[in-house]
Amino acid sequence: MSKVYSSATTALDGLLFDGMMIAAGGFGLCGIPELLIDALRKCGVKNLTVASNNAGVDDFGLGLLLQSRQIKKMISSYVGENSEFMRQYLSGELELEFNPQGTLAERMRAGGAGIPGFFTATGVGTIVAEGKEHKDFDGRTYILERAINADLSIVKAWKADESGNLIFRKTARNFNVPAATCGKICVAEVEEIVPIGAMPPDGIHLPGIYVHRLITGTHQKRIEQRTVRAKEAA
Amino acid sequence: MSWDRNQMAAIAARELRDGWYVNLGIGIPTLVSNHIPPGFSVTLQSENGMLGMGPFPLAGEEDADLINAGKQTITELPNSAYFDSATSFAMIRGGKINMAILGAMEVSEEGDLANWMIPGKLVKGMGGAMDLVAGVGRVVVVMDHTNKAGESKVLRRCTLPLTGKAVVDRVITNLGMLDVVPGGLKIVELAEGVSNEQLRSATEATIVN
Numbered sequence: 001m002s003k004v005y006s007s008a009t010t011a012l013d014g015l016l017f018d019g020m021m022i023a024a025g026g027f028g029l030c031g032i033p034e035l036l037i038d039a040l041r042k043c044g045v046k047n048l049t050v051a052s053n054n055a056g057v058d059d060f061g062l063g064l065l066l067q068s069r070q071i072k073k074m075i076s077s078y079v080g081e082n083s084e085f086m087r088q089y090l091s092g093e094l095e096l097e098f099n100p101q102g103t104l105a106e107r108m109r110a111g112g113a114g115i116p117g118f119f120t121a122t123g124v125g126t127i128v129a130e131g132k133e134h135k136d137f138d139g140r141t142y143i144l145e146r147a148i149n150a151d152l153s154i155v156k157a158w159k160a161d162e163s164g165n166l167i168f169r170k171t172a173r174n175f176n177v178p179a180a181t182c183g184k185i186c187v188a189e190v191e192e193i194v195p196i197g198a199m200p201p202d203g204i205h206l207p208g209i210y211v212h213r214l215i216t217g218t219h220q221k222r223i224e225q226r227t228v229r230a231k232e233a234a
Numbered sequence: 235m236s237w238d239r240n241q242m243a244a245i246a247a248r249e250l251r252d253g254w255y256v257n258l259g260i261g262i263p264t265l266v267s268n269h270i271p272p273g274f275s276v277t278l279q280s281e282n283g284m285l286g287m288g289p290f291p292l293a294g295e296e297d298a299d300l301i302n303a304g305k306q307t308i309t310e311l312p313n314s315a316y317f318d319s320a321t322s323f324a325m326i327r328g329g330k331i332n333m334a335i336l337g338a339m340e341v342s343e344e345g346d347l348a349n350w351m352i353p354g355k356l357v358k359g360m361g362g363a364m365d366l367v368a369g370v371g372r373v374v375v376v377m378d379h380t381n382k383a384g385e386s387k388v389l390r391r392c393t394l395p396l397t398g399k400a401v402v403d404r405v406i407t408n409l410g411m412l413d414v415v416p417g418g419l420k421i422v423e424l425a426e427g428v429s430n431e432q433l434r435s436a437t438e439a440t441i442v443n
Contacts, residue, residue, distance in 0.1 A: 027305075028282075030298065030299060031299065077361050077362065078358055078359035080356075080358030086356055098357075098359050100360055101281065101365055102319075102322075102323025102324075102327055102365030103364075103365065105318075121327075122327065122364050122368040123364050123368070125398065125400075126395065126396045126399070127395050128364060168316075169299045170284075170297065170310070170316055171316060172298075175318070177318035177319070178318060178319060224305040225305045227306035228295075
């Protein structure tokens with residue numbers, strides 16, 4: 001059975017339903033599954049809950065699904081770069097659950113690893129801890145955080161082989177690994193699909209067991225904050 | 235007289251120890267990397283998934299796949315390593331990072347930190363700040379001593395929603411350096427030209443001797 005699909009739309013065929021929960025990889029605009037996000041917009045699936053560290057910008061990434069009002073709720077750690085997000089949130093159209101970044105990553109990791117929850121000191125004594133079970137271990141207080149189990153994971157990697165083994169590039173790995181593992185089904189988009197045997201088994205970042213469908217295509221890979229240094233005098 | 239941003243960063247850089255792994259926040263803390271003592275091996279963590287953060291790239295060498303936690307383009311070093319976000323915060327939560335240097339809106343005399351949210355204003359999110367202050371061995375805050383209205387940001391109790399409770403070890407401001415100790419804050423050092431009385435009058439928190 002081939003995991004390789006011809007397009008993002010066909011790769012999502014049969015996986016989408018209104019009210020579903022999607023875990024998305026990426027940090028800022030780095031390593032976001034931009035082709036799959038575009039396809040979600042075209043498919044028009046609604047009332048989505050999306051667990052993603054950020055919410056894209058107004059006209060790129062998850063911002064596109066906010067524009068089209070397809071997202072009901074975001075679970076994120078930082079959403080500062082998206083004014084449409086803020087508008088919808090402040091007007092009550094959009095639900096928002098802020099998670100500390102490491103808690104969000106671990107909730108996804110736990111979901112993929114069969115761990116229903118975990119105790120962490122992150123957020124103790126803050127509004128994040130409100131309503132959560134507190135427990136002391138060895139004299140320190142921790143709160144219970146629940147795993148995230150998504151209906152669908154969408155991630156972006158650099159390369160895949162045809163069996164779904166993934167290699168990421170530099171800091172574009174970020175949330176793509178934990179997000180990929182926590183979904184019932186994971187669709188990955190990559191810059192290049194290579195034949196089986198073309199990637200060194202020791203160099204695989206995410207084994208293909210976590211990846212069910214694959215697509216490739218042309219990525220914009222936008223830079224959010226282009227920052228450079230002056231050339232030192234020779 | 236007082237310390238300017240660059241001097242505050244230089245003072246904060248004195249906290250660094252050879253061999254340490256350190257996370258620097260956005261703003262003045264980022265400037266600390268310009269003051270790493272010669273001969274020290276200090277590895278900077280970027281919580282989006284990198285150890286060994288290098289300088290900003292030269293124009294034309296930017297890479298969309300290589301950014302820091304502030305989403306700025308950066309470069310790698312010969313000893314850099316990349317990893318996913320769960321691994322990144324495992325090393326933070328697991329106490330492997332020796333020190334975090336962060337900015338703040340308010341610090342209390344008990345070491346409470348508020349740096350992520352102003353009620354009624356745009357809420358951007360806490361990012362990794364709550365994880366960092368809860369998990370990192372030593373937390374140093376670098377900030378202006380007072381806000382734009384001249385009110386102290388070094389308080390008995392924080393008025394803003396907390397990032398962490400009893401998490402700050404040391405505060406470096408434009409007026410001086412204070413440590414969180416039992417009963418309040420202790421003045422460690424005064425900025426150039428700042429008197430003990432000036433620092434005290436700009437501080438709402440309890441100062442202990």
